[in-house]
Amino acid sequence: MAKILIPTPLRQYTDKQDSVELTGASVGEVLGALTTKFPDLRKQLFNDEGKLRSFVNVYLNDEDIRYLKKDATPVAASDTLSIVPSIAGGSGDPPVSLSNDEILRYSRHLIMPEVGMEGQLRLKSASVLLVGTGGLGAPLGMYLAAAGVGRIGLVDYDVVDFTNLHRQVIHGTKDVGRKKLDSASDTIADINPNVKIDRHDVLLTSENAMEICANYDLIIDGTDNFPTRYLVNDVSVLLKKPNVYGSIFRFEGQATVFAFPGGPCYRCLYPEPPPPGLVPSCAEGGVLGILPGVIGLIQATEAVKLILGVGETLVGRLVLYDALAMRFRELKLRRNPECPVCGDHPTITKPIDYEQFCGLPRHGGPAVAQASAGDIDPVDVKKMMDHGDKFLLLDVREPHEYLICSIAGAKLIPLGEIEKRVNELDTATEIVAHCKSGVRSAKAVDKLKALGFRKVRNMKGGIIAWSDKVDPSVPKY
Amino acid sequence: MAVQSRTATMRERTGGKRMIKIDPQAWDVMVAHAEAKFPNECCGAMIGKIDGTEKQVTSAEPMENAYAGEQGARYELRPEDLLEADRRARAAGLDLIGIFHSHPDCDAYFSKTDLENSCPWYSFVVLSVKGGKFDHAASFLPNPDQTAAEKEELIWPKS
Numbered sequence: 299m300a301k302i303l304i305p306t307p308l309r310q311y312t313d314k315q316d317s318v319e320l321t322g323a324s325v326g327e328v329l330g331a332l333t334t335k336f337p338d339l340r341k342q343l344f345n346d347e348g349k350l351r352s353f354v355n356v357y358l359n360d361e362d363i364r365y366l367k368k369d370a371t372p373v374a375a376s377d378t379l380s381i382v383p384s385i386a387g388g389s390g391d392p393p394v395s396l397s398n399d400e401i402l403r404y405s406r407h408l409i410m411p412e413v414g415m416e417g418q419l420r421l422k423s424a425s426v427l428l429v430g431t432g433g434l435g436a437p438l439g440m441y442l443a444a445a446g447v448g449r450i451g452l453v454d455y456d457v458v459d460f461t462n463l464h465r466q467v468i469h470g471t472k473d474v475g476r477k478k479l480d481s482a483s484d485t486i487a488d489i490n491p492n493v494k495i496d497r498h499d500v501l502l503t504s505e506n507a508m509e510i511c512a513n514y515d516l517i518i519d520g521t522d523n524f525p526t527r528y529l530v531n532d533v534s535v536l537l538k539k540p541n542v543y544g545s546i547f548r549f550e551g552q553a554t555v556f557a558f559p560g561g562p563c564y565r566c567l568y569p570e571p572p573p574p575g576l577v578p579s580c581a582e583g584g585v586l587g588i589l590p591g592v593i594g595l596i597q598a599t600e601a602v603k604l605i606l607g608v609g610e611t612l613v614g615r616l617v618l619y620d621a622l623a624m625r626f627r628e629l630k631l632r633r634n635p636e637c638p639v640c641g642d643h644p645t646i647t648k649p650i651d652y653e654q655f656c657g658l659p660r661h662g663g664p665a666v667a668q669a670s671a672g673d674i675d676p677v678d679v680k681k682m683m684d685h686g687d688k689f690l691l692l693d694v695r696e697p698h699e700y701l702i703c704s705i706a707g708a709k710l711i712p713l714g715e716i717e718k719r720v721n722e723l724d725t726a727t728e729i730v731a732h733c734k735s736g737v738r739s740a741k742a743v744d745k746l747k748a749l750g751f752r753k754v755r756n757m758k759g760g761i762i763a764w765s766d767k768v769d770p771s772v773p774k775y
Numbered sequence: 776m777a778v779q780s781r782t783a784t785m786r787e788r789t790g791g792k793r794m795i796k797i798d799p800q801a802w803d804v805m806v807a808h809a810e811a812k813f814p815n816e817c818c819g820a821m822i823g824k825i826d827g828t829e830k831q832v833t834s835a836e837p838m839e840n841a842y843a844g845e846q847g848a849r850y851e852l853r854p855e856d857l858l859e860a861d862r863r864a865r866a867a868g869l870d871l872i873g874i875f876h877s878h879p880d881c882d883a884y885f886s887k888t889d890l891e892n893s894c895p896w897y898s899f900v901v902l903s904v905k906g907g908k909f910d911h912a913a914s915f916l917p918n919p920d921q922t923a924a925e926k927e928e929l930i931w932p933k934s
Binding site (some may be wrong): 305306307308316341342353354355360362380382383384385386387388389390391392393483546 | 793816818825842848849850851852854855857858865870871872874876878879882884885886887888889890892893894895896897899901920921
């Protein structure tokens with residue numbers, strides 16, 4: 299019979315005995331016999347998975363069984379087993395509390411039992427990283443700050459532009475030309491000065507993402523491009539941090555929670571990115587200004603629920619929102635066991651080169667579509683006009699864009715109608731194609747070349763560059 | 776993610792009021808140890824008796840801070856030292872009932888680090904030492920999951 303010494307506070311579970319004699323060939327067997335005899339002791343010593351709790355050490359006479367044969371350590375009848383806790387600590391990380399001003403500020407939260415003081419302290423202890431302070435980041439930053447999230451990290455290196463203002467409500471007209479980080483920080487500090495703001499004035503890259511994201515409880519994806527979206531996803535999975543996802547285009551949006559333990563990730567839904575240029579960005583396809591408000595606040599709602607630990611989150615569900623029909627639909631998502639990052643045998647164990655993965659050149663380089671075409675600068679197009687050269691300026695934008703602005707003398711054939719209306723064009727005449735920014739006209743050049751046209755070039759930068767370099771009276775949109 | 780566990784704290788709130796009383800000779804040892812180790816954190820064990828919801832500390836044993844790094848805001852107890860203290864207490868017919876440590880130039884709160892590295896079986900007395908002199912103290916009872924700690928009434932001999 300081996301003897302087990304019972305620590306004082308545990309004797310309430312052993313009929314007040316300070317030591318117990320039990321039979322067993324190994325430490326595991328003796329502990330098993332102990333918790334069989336005193337079932338209430340089990341919860342004190344073992345966690346839900348049946349493993350010894352992290353602070354529990356077992357000593358055989360004077361030796362820690364971890365340095366012997368652990369559970370299999372043989373026990374003789376003359377041996378004594380002791381249960382000794384690991385104890386440490388330190389004054390860092392003081393506990394959070396609310397000041398009287400904060401109690402007043404959050405009173406409508408505090409009176410709901412689902413939030414209450416504990417929930418509000420959870421919010422205050424929480425840290426959230428917003429990747430992007432644009433359309434989605436704007437409502438996210440403002441409402442999460444107002445709700446009392448203690449620390450908000452902002453990642454953005456961009457500058458506020460007039461075209462941002464119809465949806466990015468965290469920035470105002472006075473902020474045009476300022477760094478988005480500056481104007482977003484000012485708005486957040488005005489809404490709630492208790493929020494600690496971390497400024498990350500960088501582009502999130504494979505090199506810096508792990509280090510930046512590691513300091514937050516939650517990652518919120520407010521990005522508008524595929525390389526960053528895959529980067530945010532992979533880093534969230536690798537760091538085991540939920541990724542609150544949202545995306546918007548024209549009148550439609552999506553939202554879900556990725557990378558929650560056991561749940562799917564973005565790669566389970568979209569293993570491969572679309573070919574470059576196939577899915578237009580908001581700058582190319584437009585977006586209803588109100589739309590990011592709806593999707594951003596779905597993301598903010600999920601973030602708050604994850605922090606509070608209440609409700610049913612969007613883990614495993616993709617919400618699809620159609621503003622025109624005013625309809626929400628839902629798709630079930632499952633984790634893919636074959637997923638290269640969150641699957642059972644992951645092959646991606648650190649961030650990769652996402653521009654290459656998405657078929658794009660490294661950030662800052664020219665776009666693929668433009669590089670493939672024979673480019674001509676708007677200034678040179680103007681010289682050809684002034685010189686009286688005979689050529690056709692072909693506008694491949696949509697009719698409603700043509701109504702916003704156009705270049706005098708240009709012929710409008712939308713990109714999608716080129717094949718159908720090719721008989722309107724002459725292979726002998728030199729053609730310069732343009733669109734808004736140069737992406738669609740590069741495709742038009744490729745199409746025309748495939749149809750046998752030789753003398754076609756793409757006006758670099760589109761009508762925006764024309765406005766910048768040639769004729770500022772043409773409005774930019 | 777966050778520090779509070781609502782089920783545990785709610786259960787504890789409904790429990791009886793618990794208190795820990797420290798005898799003068801034990802208290803003097805604790806304060807002297809905390810002041811001597813300033814500006815580092817000190818640690819040690821408290822020995823005594825438990826009677827229902829009341830604990831009485833009759834002696835204190837200073838222990839070495841075994842934390843390997845900078846000790847200004849960290850402490851660690853060696854399990855072997857605790858095992859020895861427990862044996863001596865048993866031999867004297869007493870019990871190991873608590874752990875004490877100091878917070879140099881900080882208040883006597885129970886930090887996240889304290890909570891996550893504690894254990895639910897003992898009282899944790901924290902002594903605030905400011906500028907090398909004892910300032911105030913508090914006692915805490917961590918919950919079984921170490922996600923929250925309840926404050927315990929602490930009575931020490933006021934000089």
